[in-house]
Structure formats: structure tokens, C-alpha cells
Amino acid sequence: MANAVLESDLDLEALNKTLSNMDAPELVTWGAETFGDRLVMSTSFGIQSAVMLHLVTQVTPNIPVIWVDTGYLPAETYRFADELTQQLGLNLKVYQSPISPARMEALHGRLWDQDNVEALNRYDYIRKVEPMQRALKELGAEAWLAGLRANQTSHRQSLGRIAQQNDIYKLHPILSWHSRDVYQYLTTHNLPYHPLFDEGYVTVGDWHSSRPMTSTDGDERDTRFKGLKQECGLHLPQTQGEAESLNSSAL
Template sequence: MIITETPKLELEIVNQQLAKAEGIELVKWGLATFGDRMVMSTSFGIQAAVMLHLVTEIVPDIPVIWVDTGYLPAETYRFAEQLTEKLQLNLKVYQSSLSPARMEALYGKLWEKNDVEAFNLYDRIRKVEPMQRALKELNATAWLAGLRSDQTKHRQTLQKVDLQEDIYKIYPILNWHSRDIYNYLTTHDLPYHPFFDLGYVSVGDWHSSRPLTADDSNERDTRFNGIKQECGIHLPSTPEEEESLNSSSL
């Protein structure tokens, strides 16, 4: 469905209307509202197959944005190949304009500095800039994402349909819990990421992901050495971040 103009939505009204909508209904609403200017993102993480299957059952050819940091575990790359083939994904891979080697030469191994400023710089370079570039190049006005409210404090504040800067965000599984995820995967015979069997509940880059332990109060404690919960892709950028992302030094 081709839609040339971005609709202007009253989010309070939209969310009231969609309050009881299930995940599939939200995807169908997104397609009817935004047409071919709707995209989705994936990290090929532990439960990525849920959103990929849920969405492509309704919109088989939707552009699927994958930001490849260059530091993902080998198992993630193989898992991505498996799901791409199984679900016939229209995959769009984006990477930083800085290679891992060049970034390390200029800034060092940022993940080893173990402070939030270093992690934020790493995320801006390897994740946020490629994602923003993807959205612009694909002319997206709406973005389907598999965030869940029980994952982080920020995600507890989200609505089923939100606005992040000038992009509408749609969260089909926002209110799902672990049991819902498990039931969907088993019902549709979908795989978990192989690190699930190693005790991981969330997986990103090899250097900043680890298995869940008894001392963790939240699954996101297993990411970024527990010092931050969000990588920045799903957060509004500040003017300073916008300037740094557009800087020729990156």
C-alpha cells in the first residue's frame, strides 16, 4: 500500500482506540495507516523470531533493519542467516561508517573503560547513527519494534503507539511477558537464539553481554556491564547527539 503523506495522529486518541488491540491488530493498523513507509527493526536477539514472524505474516516484504555493530557473537550472525532464510526476510543491513578497527584506533576499546560516557559514545557510533541513517534512506514514517514494558524503566513509560522525534513507533508486544513469548515461539515452531541455552536472556555485542545470574534484578542488568539499560536506538536524541552523529569525524 502506497501512502505519500505522513498522517498526523492524535496519539492519546489512537492509544485509547488501540488499548485492547492484540499484536497482529497493531501490525494491521500500522500497515493501513503508513503503508509502504513502515519498517521494522531487529537485533536478532534471544526472542527476535517472535516479532519477525508476527510482522511478516501480515507484511511479508516489510524492510527489516538490522544494525550490525561488527562485534556480535558468531552465533548471532548464524542465527540471523537462519531466520532470514526461514522467514524470507527483506533484510536491510546497516553498519557504522567507522570500521571496528578504525574506531578502536581513534577511541580505544570503549567497552573496557566501563563508564557510561564511553558506552554512550560507542552506541552513538555503532548503533544510533546507522539506525538513523537507515530510517532516512528507507523514507520511513513508522517503525515497528519489539520492545516490552517489563524490560527497562524507559520502556515502562511507552504507549502502544508513540512518537520518537519525527518517526511513529509501534510496539505490538509491549504488554507481553515471558510466558507469552514462550507460547508464541512454541506454537509457531520458532527458534530462540542459541545463547538462550547458555543462560542469556538478552544478547547484544560479545563484549557487553553475559548470562543472567541470581544477583540480577532485571534482564537488562546483563548488558553494558549493568551500568546502563538502553543503547540509545530507542531514545530521542539530544541536539548534542545529533551534532555528533552528523560530524565528519564519525
């Protein structure tokens, strides 16, 4: 087991120069050797989640896999999650908001249906951000493997292979991958796409905030959050700048 890594131990600028030359499995291996049992990963059980789940567990099979279940996921997602958990033997850690969907709707209404970013941000904090923050704390995480790709959002284009979000290091093994890389990995390892991919979804989250992609969409993220924003907040620092990042899909 690796010793705890202090924030002052890592020079992110220098490390990014070194880690940029590593392929995805090498970066996961570096993370496992550096952070030991303080390394976790997250999954949404989204369209291409099988890639990261397989890639990471080939290196560190028992890594805690955090899944934030909002209570509003499509039935297909719940079945897909069960399938992959069994297939890959995942050490799954499911976290949910302490506020039930019914209670949230009674107190705040259908936040996703109010057509404003402030309501969507409140929804995302209650159902996603708070449970993730709690998961990282309870699991004693020092580093977090995430399957972000640079071509997904403008914010993600600014990331390095290693970054820092609050006091947690973030490792991005497939940051430079494109759709063809994802497809090749899935087919090489005989892994499944999310079943909604066959219905035209290129990204999927909650049932009420996801839809299939159409010919009029300029970007795959237009199919999420009614096109009002790109990020749900899980992968943004919880700072004053977060609101600005959440509020515009142009950022």
C-alpha cells in the same frame, strides 16, 4: 499503498486509547494500512527476535527489516540471523557504521572497556544510533515497528502502543507481553530462540557487553552494558533528555 501520514494527522493520546484494545497482529495490520510502504521494522536477532519477525511478516511479508550490525556480535548471532532470514524470507536491510571496528578502536580505544557511561554512549552512537538514523532516512520511514516490551526497562514502561521518536512514529505490538507470552508464541509457531539462551543469556547484544544471567542479578538488563545503563540509545529520542535516560539504569 497508503498515503504519507503527516505528523499533525495523528492524535497519539486518542490513538493509544483505541490501539490499546488491539492484539499484536491487529496493530501490525493497522500500521501497514496506515503507513503503507513507509512502514519498517527493526531487529537485533536477539534471544526472542523470532517472535516479532514472524508476527510482522505474517501480515506484511516484504516489509524492510533493518538490522544494525555493530561488527561485534557473537558468532551465534550471525548464524541465527542467517537462519531466520532464510526461514522467514526476510527483506533484510543491513546497516553498519562507516567507521570500521579497527578504526574506531585505533581512534578511541576499546570504548566498552572503559567502565564509564560516556564511553559506552559514544560506542553506541557510532555503532548503533547513527546507522539506524541513516537507515530510517534512506528507507523513507514514517513508522517503525519495534519489539519492545514494557517489563524490559523503566523507559519502556512509559511507552504507549504508538509513540513518536523524533519525526518517526513507533508502533509496539508486543509492549504488554510477558515472558510466558513470548514462550507460547515461539512454541505455537515452532520458532527458535537465539542459541545463547541455552547458555543462560536472557538478552544478548555485542559479545563484549552481554553475559549470562546469574542468581545475583536483580533484572535481566543487569547482564548488559556491565549494569551501567539499560538502553543503547536506539529507542530513545535524540534530545538533551537522552543523555539523562542513557546515564542511569534507575530511570
